[in-house]
Amino acid sequence: MDNKTLSVAIMSGKGGVGKTNLALNLGFCLFKGNHPVVLMDCDLGLANLDVLLGLAPDKNLQDVIDHDVPPEDILVPIEPGGFDFLPAASGVPELFEMDEDMRALLLSKLHPVFADHHYLFMDLGAGINPTVLSFASMSRVRIIVVTPEPTSLTDGYALIKVLATQRGVKDFLVVVNQVESKAEEQQTFSRLNMACEKFLGFGLTLLGSVRMDKALPESVRRQVPLMKRTPDSPAGKDLFALARKLHSLRASLLPQLAGEPVLVNFSSGTPD
Amino acid sequence: MTDGTFGNIDALAGELRALGRLIGEAAAPAAGAACVGASGVLALTRLVRGMGPDDWFEMASRNGLSQWLALPVAEQDFPLLSHLLATLDDLAFRTEHDALTGLANANFFTRRLEKELDRVNRDGAVLSMALLSIDDLDGLTGRFGPAWAERVFMELARTMGRVKRPYDLAARLGENLFGLILPGARPHNVCAMLERLQAGLAASFACSGGDGSGNGGSGNGDATAGVSFCAGHTTCVGRISGRACDFHELATAALTQARRKGAGCIQATKLPDESFSPQATMVHSDEKKFLFSGI
Ligand SMILES: Nc1ncnc2c1ncn2[C@@H]1O[C@H](COP(=O)(O)OP(=O)(O)O)[C@@H](O)[C@H]1O
Numbered sequence: 160m161d162n163k164t165l166s167v168a169i170m171s172g173k174g175g176v177g178k179t180n181l182a183l184n185l186g187f188c189l190f191k192g193n194h195p196v197v198l199m200d201c202d203l204g205l206a207n208l209d210v211l212l213g214l215a216p217d218k219n220l221q222d223v224i225d226h227d228v229p230p231e232d233i234l235v236p237i238e239p240g241g242f243d244f245l246p247a248a249s250g251v252p253e254l255f256e257m258d259e260d261m262r263a264l265l266l267s268k269l270h271p272v273f274a275d276h277h278y279l280f281m282d283l284g285a286g287i288n289p290t291v292l293s294f295a296s297m298s299r300v301r302i303i304v305v306t307p308e309p310t311s312l313t314d315g316y317a318l319i320k321v322l323a324t325q326r327g328v329k330d331f332l333v334v335v336n337q338v339e340s341k342a343e344e345q346q347t348f349s350r351l352n353m354a355c356e357k358f359l360g361f362g363l364t365l366l367g368s369v370r371m372d373k374a375l376p377e378s379v380r381r382q383v384p385l386m387k388r389t390p391d392s393p394a395g396k397d398l399f400a401l402a403r404k405l406h407s408l409r410a411s412l413l414p415q416l417a418g419e420p421v422l423v424n425f426s427s428g429t430p431d
Numbered sequence: 432m433t434d435g436t437f438g439n440i441d442a443l444a445g446e447l448r449a450l451g452r453l454i455g456e457a458a459a460p461a462a463g464a465a466c467v468g469a470s471g472v473l474a475l476t477r478l479v480r481g482m483g484p485d486d487w488f489e490m491a492s493r494n495g496l497s498q499w500l501a502l503p504v505a506e507q508d509f510p511l512l513s514h515l516l517a518t519l520d521d522l523a524f525r526t527e528h529d530a531l532t533g534l535a536n537a538n539f540f541t542r543r544l545e546k547e548l549d550r551v552n553r554d555g556a557v558l559s560m561a562l563l564s565i566d567d568l569d570g571l572t573g574r575f576g577p578a579w580a581e582r583v584f585m586e587l588a589r590t591m592g593r594v595k596r597p598y599d600l601a602a603r604l605g606e607n608l609f610g611l612i613l614p615g616a617r618p619h620n621v622c623a624m625l626e627r628l629q630a631g632l633a634a635s636f637a638c639s640g641g642d643g644s645g646n647g648g649s650g651n652g653d654a655t656a657g658v659s660f661c662a663g664h665t666t667c668v669g670r671i672s673g674r675a676c677d678f679h680e681l682a683t684a685a686l687t688q689a690r691r692k693g694a695g696c697i698q699a700t701k702l703p704d705e706s707f708s709p710q711a712t713m714v715h716s717d718e719k720k721f722l723f724s725g726i
């Protein structure tokens with residue numbers, strides 16, 4: 160059967176820049192646009208998608224790995240009718256790094272779940288570790304989230320550099336989160352973009368930005384997705400615009416996706 | 432074969448026939464055959480020394496070997512066979528081990544190194560190896576005799592066995608050349624281990640009054656109290672271009688360098704794998720400056 164699922168990795172060098180909220184709210188918009196969406200919490204050691212949703216799933220990806228639990232049993236519906244979530248475990252130390260074989264086994268078990276949805280959003284943990292690097296290089300599309308802060312910018316750049324030099328990945332979409340103005344979006348993106356062009360030899364694509372908006376922390380506190388509670392807030396409008404762009408990206412990629420697996424195997428792992 | 436070791440070949444053949452009869456009797460009720468070799472029944476025999484029926488039952492149930500027939504035989508009824516078996520065990524051990532120290536020998540070391548390098552290539556694991564040799568062996572042997580050197584080697588082997596982790600391999604690769612294969616160890620781990628080894632070796636000579644055997648010394652306490660070795664080590668991570676011999680060469684180069692520096696030196700060589708050095712992926716200061724200021 161032809162593949163219809165667009166896999167999207169959402170990542171950042173630095174933590175707390177808004178990855179999880181972005182995954183959740185983009186997912187929500189696309190689901191409302193009649194597309195089944197699955198969110199996978201890929202921060203396998205410190206999950207927090209469940210927290211944003213006020214859910215406390217009793218089974219998670221660790222059970223699929225350790226106890227052969229079928230993936231359908233851990234799938235949690237966020238909204239009935241195709242907005243689903245694959246929870247990860249919290250409090251698993253990084254020592255428990257999956258190796259390549261284990262990752263391949265897990266992903267092959269999860270494949271039927273992926274294939275049931277139009278979008279697979281992978282919420283990656285912050286930092287540069289093997290799990291982040293493999294999920295990021297396997298997904299069809301990568302969104303790197305940065306904020307205008309210099310620390311976020313350098314950490315984001317570091318992640319791009321490692322993926323480019325170690326895995327040969329050179330296509331990234333950028334979301335600038337927590338901007339005060341359009342000018343700030345432009346300045347932040349162009350710094351990052353120009354650094355990549357100058358030092359790494361390739362440019363980035365701006366997907367867009369999300370304004371700094373207190374509606375966001377408010378929705379986090381209430382454990383309800385912003386797009387459900389206050390879609391008309393400034394951040395809600397920005398997120399909606401981002402979702403539309405992803406929607407047309409998937410539409411344009413559909414013919415190619417048909418002949419590809421959900422997760423591309425960039426198995427080489429060698430610098431090019 | 433009529434040499435003194437196994438006695439008359441006829442005597443040995445006699446023992447084998449007796450064993451065959453025993454097996455035949457034991458197998459008859461189980462297999463429904465009159466004797467070994469008849470009616471398409473074949474008995475495969477292996478004599479296992481130092482194991483009783485109880486050990487076997489436990490092992491068989493644990494490993495699903497219950498279809499095997501175990502037959503207890505008294506060692507004294509088969510003296511020649513037992514001796515032959517002991518000799519074979521000993522030969523098998525000796526093809527992989529050094530006779531003096533009981534450590535693995537060079538062949539075994541190389542085979543293991545190949546295997547570990549395969550693993551490194553497959554999983555991107557970390558692997559280190561170290562080579563070491565006792566300092567000023569010639570000078571000291573000249574003064575205290577060859578027996579002294581043997582005691583030092585044996586003590587070094589014992590200390591290696593104590594200091595290494597269970598899955599490391601310690602080997603004697605030449606007269607005065609010892610090797611360690613250390614899976615998962617990075618250069619600082621290797622250094623720390625070699626230092627512990629150095630200290631352990633010095634201590635065991637110091638506390639046994641200069642005699643590694645601990646039986647009172649033979650007047651050379653002053654010389655042996657200062658026993659030390661030089662060591663060279665190297666580490667690889669992930670894919671490496673070369674094979675075991677290249678890896679070995681790098682460790683040898685490190686050892687040569689260490690020896691040039693002087694007694695007791697430990698030296699690491701340049702790592703064979705680029706990916707071990709984070710230079711390629713590291714964010715440098717000009718990149719940071721650019722991100723901060725745009726120039
Ligand atoms: N656009 C925004 N405006 C205001 N606050 C935001 C915005 N985006 C994220 N935040 C705040 O940042 C915090 C961290 O967001 P989260 O999505 O959990 O980040 P990450 O997953 O990258 O660690 C959230 O609790 C939220 O309050």
Ligand SMILES: [Mg+2]
Pocket residue numbers: 178179202207282
């Ligand atoms: Mg998060």
